Amino acid sequence: MSETSLVQELTKGLWEEIPPFRLVLGLCPTLAVTKAVDTGFGMGLALTFVLVCSNILVSLGRKVIPPKVRVPCFIIIIATFVVIVELVMQAYTYSLFLRLGIFIPLIVVNCIVLGRAEAFAYKQGLGRSIFDGLGMGIGFTLSLSVLGSIREIFGAGTWAGMELFGASFQPFTFMVEAPGAFVCLGLMLGVMNLAGKK
């Protein structure tokens, strides 16, 4: 691990260990907020912020936090940043806040954040942890945006609210309902496995 450069820490989150697909963590928001591309993107940004900040604090405090109570410590750190995000979004992006609803507080229990704190930031230095958080966050945002785009284009015939196909298009509502999320994510995972094998 110590041999890898900072750039590699950043880029591994984009393909090799891209969060919802490779690690199969943090599925709940992945499935729930990708009805449209903008909610997926907003969720990704919120998570990136929490991830980077919690990685910074965990990495700085790794010598102080005793191993036995590390998980409660991580959770308090994460929860603090989630509350910050929640309040900021409520103040500045109120409509997005309403559409993401319950899934903003749920970032607390997102396995990606806790997983990175435990598996990476607790063991690594500050610089690496920032890049790791940033990479994972961008990877997550990217995945959510792509999944959101696919579901919105097929399910509603729009992309970020823009009409794409004209009035004759019959929306494929299966895609924006719950089952579409599961099937779409499963198929994307399959395609990525296929592409990753080469």
Add this chain to the structure above:
Amino acid sequence: MLELAIGAVLVNNILLIQYLGNCPFLGTSKKMDTAVGMAMAVVFVLAMAGIVTWIIYYVLLVPFGLEYIRTLAFILVIAALVQFVELFLKKSIPALYAGLGIFLPLITTNCAVFGVCIINIDEEFVFLKMLVSSIAYPVGFGLALILFAGLRERLIIGRVPTPMQDTAIGLVTAGFMSLSFLGFKGMI
């Protein structure tokens, strides 16, 4: 009340329709016995967490105008509660403790538990309604998890194309289960 219960178990199934608690859903559904263990642990902890967080919200947070730190408060309460339940079971009901095993600590980060606690507050449930929802949602969770584990045990035997194996086909299967749960929509 009955409407709420049926709604929570079937129509708004927490796993397949509300998308909460999917990580343990895919993680612990490869074998039937782990699925049963997880389902039991969730029912047990959620019923308690629902009651405790509801009381804390209305007795401590609302009177002092601290609603905005509910996320922080709830997660701490749930984490502490899980630890406490673990210690208590270890001491007094070792058989149940052995059965739930490693699933108890995992529940702290189960979005279903935290999610239902938040739903209880957001929907402004009174005490009795909160009680029903805190029991009905995890029952729905358990139902979906156990059904899904049964399907997944079959999938191991089936011939699945290599790139689709394991999680990918699991997700597609969950999609079709979710489709069938969508069919309950007309019930209430």
